[in-house]
Amino acid sequence: MSHKAGFVSIVGKPNAGKSTLMNSLVGEKMSIVTPKAQTTRHRILGIVNEEDYQIVFSDTPGVIKPAYSLQESMMNFVHGSLVDADIILFVTDINEKYDETDVIEKLQKTDSPVVVLVNKIDKSNEDDVKAKINYWQETLNPTAIFAISALLGHNIQAVFQFVLEHLPVHPPFYEKDELTDKSERFFVSEMVREKIFKLYEKEIPYSTEVIVTSFKEEEQLVRISAEIIVERDSQKNIIIGTGGSMIKKVGTYARQDIEEFLQKKVFLELFVKVISDWRSKKNYLKRFGYEQ
Numbered sequence: 001m002s003h004k005a006g007f008v009s010i011v012g013k014p015n016a017g018k019s020t021l022m023n024s025l026v027g028e029k030m031s032i033v034t035p036k037a038q039t040t041r042h043r044i045l046g047i048v049n050e051e052d053y054q055i056v057f058s059d060t061p062g063v064i065k066p067a068y069s070l071q072e073s074m075m076n077f078v079h080g081s082l083v084d085a086d087i088i089l090f091v092t093d094i095n096e097k098y099d100e101t102d103v104i105e106k107l108q109k110t111d112s113p114v115v116v117l118v119n120k121i122d123k124s125n126e127d128d129v130k131a132k133i134n135y136w137q138e139t140l141n142p143t144a145i146f147a148i149s150a151l152l153g154h155n156i157q158a159v160f161q162f163v164l165e166h167l168p169v170h171p172p173f174y175e176k177d178e179l180t181d182k183s184e185r186f187f188v189s190e191m192v193r194e195k196i197f198k199l200y201e202k203e204i205p206y207s208t209e210v211i212v213t214s215f216k217e218e219e220q221l222v223r224i225s226a227e228i229i230v231e232r233d234s235q236k237n238i239i240i241g242t243g244g245s246m247i248k249k250v251g252t253y254a255r256q257d258i259e260e261f262l263q264k265k266v267f268l269e270l271f272v273k274v275i276s277d278w279r280s281k282k283n284y285l286k287r288f289g290y291e292q
């Protein structure tokens with residue numbers, strides 16, 4: 001029996017629903033999902049393994065014009081995923097307000113088959129869905145178009161089947177028990193970062209990075225320390241909150257998720273550290289895993 005395997009890249013503008021789609025296709029929560037744009041910063045692999053196939057999905061940061069070095073690195077992850085892809089899933093919000101010219105230009109340059117996924121149809125109507133499908137047919141002339149709701153799981157099975165049928169015959173790229181290329185530490189830091197995206201406003205989430213500094217497995221529990229890095233003292237005060245009230249919330253919510261993820265009791269300690277303008281400094285971006 002021939003084994004199929006390949007790379008499937010999920011790309012699109014910020015907030016289109018890429019991470020929601022990835023989680024739905026993989027059947028696990030791999031990527032953090034929040035209502036804010038630019039939540040995803042890395043290229044995150046989600047691997048689906050069956051006896052006769054292996055699909056390696058990549059969730060990528062939303063396509064933007066980079067304003068600072070961190071965003072440049074984020075866009076490098078997108079380019080990398082377009083170059084590798086056997087199939088590209090382009091996710092677009094049916095009610096998209098952004099100008100998508102930059103994504104369209106990128107997609108027109110690739111040799112890989114492009115599938116357009118018109119997402120969030122639960123927030124639309126049949127006429128608008130038809131109009132959008134016609135628009136994308138004319139604009140991109142893609143290999144296929146699906147109208148989906150990543151949130152409600154509508155048409156996701158059809159997309160999955162399409163991917164499977166178009167996957168090349170190839171031996172597996174990863175061990176068949178691997179679910180991702182990222183470490184437990186990475187997912188722990190993402191869970192803390194997700195809470196920061198949900199609990200704080202304006203620039204705070206975008207100025208924040210989370211680094212797991214210690215991860216010790218003991219018999220009864222896992223002891224984890226993490227640093228929340230911000231760019232200025234004023235942001236440090238906001239993260240901590242009056243009498244530590246805000247950081248306590250971050251810690252409590254994150255710990256609950258991490259316990260579920262690790263299936264073990266967790267002791268989580270959070271520290272806040274200021275590194276001025278870390279998002280524009282190459283050495284920090286490298287240390288935080290954004291640069292090769």
Ligand SMILES: Nc1nc2c(ncn2[C@@H]2O[C@H](COP(=O)(O)OP(=O)(O)OP(=O)(O)O)[C@@H](O)[C@H]2O)c(=O)[nH]1
Binds near residue numbers: 017018033036037120
């Ligand atoms: N109504 C509706 N909302 C959706 C759907 N898919 C995603 N969303 C919501 O849209 C928001 C953004 O979803 P994400 O999956 O984080 O989007 P993303 O494209 O990964 O965003 P970035 O990481 O910023 O690039 C979240 O609030 C989701 O719950 C959908 O099919 N319908």
